[in-house]
Amino acid sequence: MPSIATIGRASTDGDPWPPPIPPDASEEERLARLEREREAQKVSDGIDRAISIEKEQRKKQNGVKLLLLGQAESGKSTVLKNFQLRFAPKTFQAEAELWRPIIHLNLVRSVNFILDLLSSERPSSPPPSTSLSSEPDNLRRIQFSLRPLKQVEDSLTKRISGSLFLPVVSGDELKEFPRYHPAKASEVSVRSGSGWMGFMKLRRPADSSPGRSAQDKTEDEQNRRILEACVDDIQALWRAKEVQYRLAEREISLVHQPGFFLEDVERISKQSYVPTSQDILRARVKTIGPEEHRIPMDTGVFPPGPEGKHWIIYDVGGSRSQRAKWAQFFDDSTSPFAFGPRHAFNQVLAEDATVNRLADSFKLWKMICSNKLLASVDLILFLNKTDILESNLDSGVQFRKYVPNYKERPNDAKHVSRYLLDVFTAMHNQSTPKKRKVHTHLTCAIVSSLLVQEVILVKTLAQTNIL
Missing domain, CATH: 3.40.50.300 (P-loop containing nucleotide triphosphate hydrolases)
Known part of the structure; x- marks a missing residue:
């Protein structure tokens, strides 16, 4: 973009600009004219410097x-x-605590996916071993005892995205985001630009965190207590032969999916749990739409x-x-x-x-x-x-x-x-x-x-x- 000074040096028809001082101008008029031109030049030079500085700053920011x-x-x-x-690494470690709700939600969604699978249609063929027949009563008890995890999932989803539901998507996109997809059962979805991590910083469980209400803190503690109380039943559910049979029948491999934490449930459900670097790498949160990440x-x-x-x-x-x-x-x-x-x-x-x-x-x-x-x-x-x-x-x-x-x-x-x-x-x-x-x-x-x-x-x- 040319500067004001550059624009002022020529007119569209080739005549010089600004026009020369009229020959009959008085000395006072001439001096005033020169002073105005000097001031205009200062303004133009200042704009040029500002543009140059802005370009340099933008270059650094890029x-x-x-x-x-x-x-x-x-x-x-x-x-x-x-x-x-x-x-x-300093920023990464400082934000480790923010990943705990994501990891817990990955875990809870895996459990709820299995519960949905068990409550859906029966297997297309009978299990290969009659040993499974001794499990139904215990499995029904486990299913009942894990029902509070639906509430935990809704609570964590609302905490992370600010809504109980997936971000608003078009009709075509909606087909891609059912509540539980067999290929990505534990996946958490947020809309791009939602700033979920910044949103979470305002809702950290520390008492001194600004914007953190007593209700938020109580809800967070309640979710963690429920999860800790469900550890044994979650482990029993994952080990159940009927569960493994139903997953194999549908060719669903939860172990190989991002966000799989069913084999770490005891460790990550402790009240003192802080996500490790490896946990964060394994955690799964999907952004719907393009996202820009600035990493200093x-x-x-x-x-x-x-x-x-x-x-x-x-x-x-x-x-x-x-x-x-x-x-x-x-x-x-x-x-x-x-x-x-x-x-x-x-x-x-x-x-x-x-x-x-x-x-x-x-x-x-x-x-x-x-x-x-x-x-x-x-x-x-x-x-x-x-x-x-x-x-x-x-x-x-x-x-x-x-x-x-x-x-x-x-x-x-x-x-x-x-x-x-x-x-x-x-x-x-x-x-x-x-x-x-x-x-x-x-x-x-x-x-x-x-x-x-x-x-x-x-x-x-x-x-x-x-x-």
């Missing part, structure tokens, strides 16, 4: 921009949390990040109804991270049971590679969830049944991963508008040590000149 692209459940949230843990880089991080800088990470949402919004985030100053969940070769999209998730990942990758707005930036591809892929293949699931082109190659994670890596690489080479680097990494959904994830992040960011 920080390092990253874009997370991929399906829902592809591992984007885990990498985002790893960024927070790696580059802003703490000082003292090793190796150090750029001092005074911060990350701006865009998680644009992976469900099909949200992908039309991706393009507005594409530009040559943003580094895109693409995610391909390798374990999903035998799964379908939650919003469309006719679409295979691996086929959809290929389609998304081709779209990213061919986009001209991203033609000048390196791509970073995470082929994620190695652990779940290994578990699926070890259980006897045949990869070639879902990917016929795999043919007679060995049915193990090493060879399947190599095949997928070759396919993704070939698709990039065929689709990219011009030659560039693709940084590919095979990663785990959740690793017991964060060192591996940290090494991958730092190495990748250094290779792409982001860090």
Whole structure:
């Protein structure tokens, strides 16, 4: 944008501006005119300086921009949390307590999903063992004793989102968000821009927290007491043979879903519980719609990040109804991270049971590679969830049944991963508008040590000149 001074130096017809002082002007008029011009120049120079300062501040505020692209459940949230843990550890640890209601809600939703499953239609075939027949009375007692967890779920949902219900969505989106989805039973959903973490800060259980009413505090304590009192019955429910049979019959694997805490119920239900870093990485809260995350880089991080800088990470949402919004985030100053969940070769999209998730990942990758707005930036591809892929293949699931082109190659994670890596690489080479680097990494959904994830992040960011 040109300055006022620049605009004032020429008129549209080529005559000079401002016009020269009339030759018959008095000395007093001439001096007054020159003084006005000097004042105008000062104003113009001040505006130019303000614009320059604003541009510099905006440049600093922009920080390092990253874009997370991929399906829902592809591992984007885990990498985002790893960024927070790696580059802003003080902030990450300070916010650990805010994740406790999310983790409790993940747990409670898993339990209530099982209770709904048990109260729905009976199995399509009788259990293979008559030993299950001794369980019904005890299971009915457990179901009755766990009924208060419905109240706990409603209370926690209201506390996190400010509403008893999911955020308002369109008719098309509503199909994607039933109360309990078999593929994501424990998932918590919030609308983008809702600022759930900021909302939670105002409702922390500390007595001194501003905006924290006595009713809120009492309700929080009541929820925790109910959860602690239900520990034994939750454990018994999860161990029940009929529950495991019903889940297996429907091919539902709660263990492999994000937000699974049924095997940690005793630990996380204690009154003294504070979420660990690993708990936060495993917790699941889904944002409906694009979300911007600003992560300041703490000082003292090793190796150090750029001092005074911060990350701006865009998680644009992976469900099909949200992908039309991706393009507005594409530009040559943003580094895109693409995610391909390798374990999903035998799964379908939650919003469309006719679409295979691996086929959809290929389609998304081709779209990213061919986009001209991203033609000048390196791509970073995470082929994620190695652990779940290994578990699926070890259980006897045949990869070639879902990917016929795999043919007679060995049915193990090493060879399947190599095949997928070759396919993704070939698709990039065929689709990219011009030659560039693709940084590919095979990663785990959740690793017991964060060192591996940290090494991958730092190495990748250094290779792409982001860090």
